[in-house]
Amino acid sequence: MRRLAFIRAAQRVGVPLADIRAALHTLPEGRTPTAADWARLSQAWRDELNARIAMLERLRDDLDGCIACRCLSLDTCTLYNPGDRYARSHPGENRLTGKARPGR
Structure with a gap:
């Protein structure tokens, strides 16, 4: 039951099933996992x-401004590319995640 509860809790916070499975494989065999194991x-x-x-x-924090903006443009979006200042210093990078935007 604890493993099932662990799987459900991990899924609820967005942990992929493959990562959950890999983590469960690290639990000891032949004994019940302890609180320290979990x-x-x-x-x-x-x-x-x-x-x-x-x-x-x-x-x-940025959502209110984004909803009110109505720009519908990923090139000028305050989340992706605020005021183009960010674009000049971080071309192709997403402000929210810090990762390169797809296709760039």
Whole structure:
């Protein structure tokens, strides 16, 4: 039951099933996993989850301006390319994720 609860909790925070499966394979065989075993698994995802939380907070904070903008342009979007100042210093990079935009 704990494994099922772990899978459901991990899915709810967006951990891909392949990552969940790989994590479960690290649990000890022949004994019931301890609280320390479960903590080790969740700790491995902490940095990634914190990065997602930070990204969602930036999105939330910029969302009002984005909805009111109505620009419908990824080239001038305040999230993707705020005022073109960001585009000059980070060509092709997405402000929200810090990753290159597809096709660039």
